Amino acid sequence: MSETAAMQIDSKRATTATDVAERAGVSQSAVSRCFTPGASVSARMRAQVMQAADALGYRPNLIARSLITKRSGMIGVVVGNVAQQLYPGTLQALATRLQAEGYRILLFTAPPDGPADPALEQIIAYQVDALVLAAADLSSKLAEQCRAAGIPVVLYNRTVRGQTASSVTCTNHAAGIEIAALFAAGRHRRPAFIAFDPAASTSRDRERGFRAGCRAHGLPDPIVEVGASGDAGARRAITSLLSRPNRPDAVFCPFDQMAIVAMDVARYDFGLSIPNDVSIVGFDDAPPAAWPSYQLTTYAQPVAAMVDATAQLIVEQLADPQARLRQVQVPGHLVLRQSCRLPRSQEPTR
Amino acid sequence: MSETAAMQIDSKRATTATDVAERAGVSQSAVSRCFTPGASVSARMRAQVMQAADALGYRPNLIARSLITKRSGMIGVVVGNVAQQLYPGTLQALATRLQAEGYRILLFTAPPDGPADPALEQIIAYQVDALVLAAADLSSKLAEQCRAAGIPVVLYNRTVRGQTASSVTCTNHAAGIEIAALFAAGRHRRPAFIAFDPAASTSRDRERGFRAGCRAHGLPDPIVEVGASGDAGARRAITSLLSRPNRPDAVFCPFDQMAIVAMDVARYDFGLSIPNDVSIVGFDDAPPAAWPSYQLTTYAQPVAAMVDATAQLIVEQLADPQARLRQVQVPGHLVLRQSCRLPRSQEPTR
Numbered sequence: 125m126s127e128t129a130a131m132q133i134d135s136k137r138a139t140t141a142t143d144v145a146e147r148a149g150v151s152q153s154a155v156s157r158c159f160t161p162g163a164s165v166s167a168r169m170r171a172q173v174m175q176a177a178d179a180l181g182y183r184p185n186l187i188a189r190s191l192i193t194k195r196s197g198m199i200g201v202v203v204g205n206v207a208q209q210l211y212p213g214t215l216q217a218l219a220t221r222l223q224a225e226g227y228r229i230l231l232f233t234a235p236p237d238g239p240a241d242p243a244l245e246q247i248i249a250y251q252v253d254a255l256v257l258a259a260a261d262l263s264s265k266l267a268e269q270c271r272a273a274g275i276p277v278v279l280y281n282r283t284v285r286g287q288t289a290s291s292v293t294c295t296n297h298a299a300g301i302e303i304a305a306l307f308a309a310g311r312h313r314r315p316a317f318i319a320f321d322p323a324a325s326t327s328r329d330r331e332r333g334f335r336a337g338c339r340a341h342g343l344p345d346p347i348v349e350v351g352a353s354g355d356a357g358a359r360r361a362i363t364s365l366l367s368r369p370n371r372p373d374a375v376f377c378p379f380d381q382m383a384i385v386a387m388d389v390a391r392y393d394f395g396l397s398i399p400n401d402v403s404i405v406g407f408d409d410a411p412p413a414a415w416p417s418y419q420l421t422t423y424a425q426p427v428a429a430m431v432d433a434t435a436q437l438i439v440e441q442l443a444d445p446q447a448r449l450r451q452v453q454v455p456g457h458l459v460l461r462q463s464c465r466l467p468r469s470q471e472p473t474r
Numbered sequence: 475m476s477e478t479a480a481m482q483i484d485s486k487r488a489t490t491a492t493d494v495a496e497r498a499g500v501s502q503s504a505v506s507r508c509f510t511p512g513a514s515v516s517a518r519m520r521a522q523v524m525q526a527a528d529a530l531g532y533r534p535n536l537i538a539r540s541l542i543t544k545r546s547g548m549i550g551v552v553v554g555n556v557a558q559q560l561y562p563g564t565l566q567a568l569a570t571r572l573q574a575e576g577y578r579i580l581l582f583t584a585p586p587d588g589p590a591d592p593a594l595e596q597i598i599a600y601q602v603d604a605l606v607l608a609a610a611d612l613s614s615k616l617a618e619q620c621r622a623a624g625i626p627v628v629l630y631n632r633t634v635r636g637q638t639a640s641s642v643t644c645t646n647h648a649a650g651i652e653i654a655a656l657f658a659a660g661r662h663r664r665p666a667f668i669a670f671d672p673a674a675s676t677s678r679d680r681e682r683g684f685r686a687g688c689r690a691h692g693l694p695d696p697i698v699e700v701g702a703s704g705d706a707g708a709r710r711a712i713t714s715l716l717s718r719p720n721r722p723d724a725v726f727c728p729f730d731q732m733a734i735v736a737m738d739v740a741r742y743d744f745g746l747s748i749p750n751d752v753s754i755v756g757f758d759d760a761p762p763a764a765w766p767s768y769q770l771t772t773y774a775q776p777v778a779a780m781v782d783a784t785a786q787l788i789v790e791q792l793a794d795p796q797a798r799l800r801q802v803q804v805p806g807h808l809v810l811r812q813s814c815r816l817p818r819s820q821e822p823t824r
Contacts, residue, residue, distance in 0.1 A: 135519050148618065198600075201581075215565075215581075219582075219583040220583050223583065228580050228581065228582065229580070229581040230571075231551075231579040231580075232569075233570050233573065249509075273700075384765065387767075388766040391766070392766040409707075415734065416742040417737075417738060418767065462554075
């Protein structure tokens with residue numbers, strides 16, 4: 125099927141790529157490249173073509189084009205059940221970054237109580253060029269199925285066993301070690317960890333690093349409670365920890381949302397003072413962490429750099445389907461606020 | 475181009491709709507309807523066809539099909555610059571609801587500092603079946619352009635002048651009146667309003683209702699400050715209000731995020747007690763409103779019902795392009811918590 129045939133399918137738009145090429149004084153293939161997501165074209169050429177396209181009212185039909193180029197210009201993004209795991213800023217940053225590469229995000233969400241995985245058939249049917257799995261509670265199976273179906277997959281903020289897909293994460297293990305070191309420096313004695321979901325790589329890697337850090341810095345093994353299923357799960361976990369006769373004096377929560385629930389329970393249900401009675405540290409540096417009511421000490425997840433790495437992996441894999449899988453780890457950094465006791469010398473002023 | 479031809483374009487998939495129709499003992503058009511977003515088909519027919527499709531490994535190519543049916547199965551959702559205006563729960567609810575109708579969301583976002591409107595060319599090029607404009611800071615022009623291009627548009631949580639598009643909003647005007655009544659009942663004397671953006675219909679409607687309510691309940695006209703541009707703008711506005719010699723004793727913020735900033739500034743910058751020194755009321759009932767640190771009295775925006783109405787309007791307009799435009803208003807309700815002084819008799823127990 126020729127390009128012209130594809131254009132004629134949509135009878136509303138009469139101007140063809142040939143008209144644009146003629147007016148811009150370039151080849152038809154140059155026009156086509158200008159309108160193909162991810163295709164290489166110089167800024168000057170693009171300006172020339174766009175000017176001609178504007179003047180003629182040329183509207184490329186990307187859907188028809190996708191039958192020729194085998195590119196739909198769409199990246200599927202799968203988000204799971206847990207709305208708060210993916211802060212709106214992250215999805216927006218990802219959409220904005222991919223748009224800069226000429227792609228749009230096609231969103232796949234899970235029904236509230238169903239399985240987190242969308243049907244593979246749906247993903248294939250929409251012919252997305254690549255897929256970003258951006259939810260901690262998706263199964264690893266989907267990544268493998270997509271890869272088998274020839275759809276490049278990038279895992280955002282998680283990994284899978286066996287490394288069957290490229291991934292972008294924060295340096296989760298190192299972060300866990302660093303938080304243990306912070307607790308040790310503040311002379312804490314009874315560390316604890318609230319696990320999100322033992323099956324989720326992100327929570328697991330942070331826990332492993334934290335355990336290793338506790339050992340390395342002379343702290344006992346952390347007490348671990350599972351706080352899955354959103355705020356209610358986090359509330360149960362922190363309540364259980366703080367009800368112990370010898371309650372922990374330092375709690376690491378692998379997500380800020382969990383840490384915020386923990387702070388509220390500690391203050392309002394147990395009447396504890398933070399950080400005098402118990403230190404609480406989160407992970408993400410989500411907006412509420414900086415709110416005066418929380419002033420949460422947390423490990424900042426480098427969203428912009430992670431989003432950038434994700435876009436780069438997608439572009440790489442689309443340019444070369446044989447490209448080596450890569451596990452990219454982007455370093456974050458501790459943000460010291462008020463929720464964790466520090467050695468006297470390091471206390472920040474409010 | 476016949477259906478079979480469309481299928482052959484993708485050489486990886488050999489099974490055709492004809493094979494499925496034969497096995498299921500139904501017509502080919504029935505198979506086609508089963509895989510066409512929004513097409514009418516009985517549950518029994520669907521089950522029969524899906525079973526046959528599963529058995530044969532039939533994978534419809536929706537992109538190729540869209541050239542025949544003129545339906546892409548995609549609804550464009552445009553979100554603006556302001557990430558916090560559309561809580562992640564809303565986008566997820568919208569995606570889940572539209573998926574139930576057989577549609578996926580194609581996301582259009584604005585670059586951080588560019589204009590909020592995506593290019594019309596892009597929206598047309600991707601051949602979305604309909605468009606949801608879900609950002610307060612989009613121009614009304616886009617809605618009109620899309621309508622002129624034959625793409626049904628639904629405005630979510632906003633309206634446009636001249637009613638050139640269908641819209642779904644909360645009963646914003648009535649809510650403003652109700653909040654004024656609440657302030658009057660709690661014996662407040664100096665009401666104030668922080669406007670989000672005088673050009674945004676949502677903020678404007680809430681302000682108008684609030685003004686009318688103040689008048690109706692014997693309160694003076696509210697002092698109004700503009701608090702646009704995210705948290706920083708809200709901070710400036712509440713700081714200016716609380717710095718007045720005769721500072722307001724009741725502030726209505728048309729979004730919870732703004733109310734939370736206002737509470738933090740009142741408490742931590744001005745040392746005020748809420749609600750003893752100043753009452754603050756928000757709008758949305760976003761998750762942080764219920765957090766113990768805020769216990770924000772707010773007007774709950776009925777997200778599920780609004781999302782439902784949005785999906786219904788889309789289905790209506792796709793079924794009948796001549797369908798009358800409708801301005802749907804869904805009633806919300808006040809949620810009384812701790813941030814607004816009440817008449818003694820109504821005080822809730824914590």
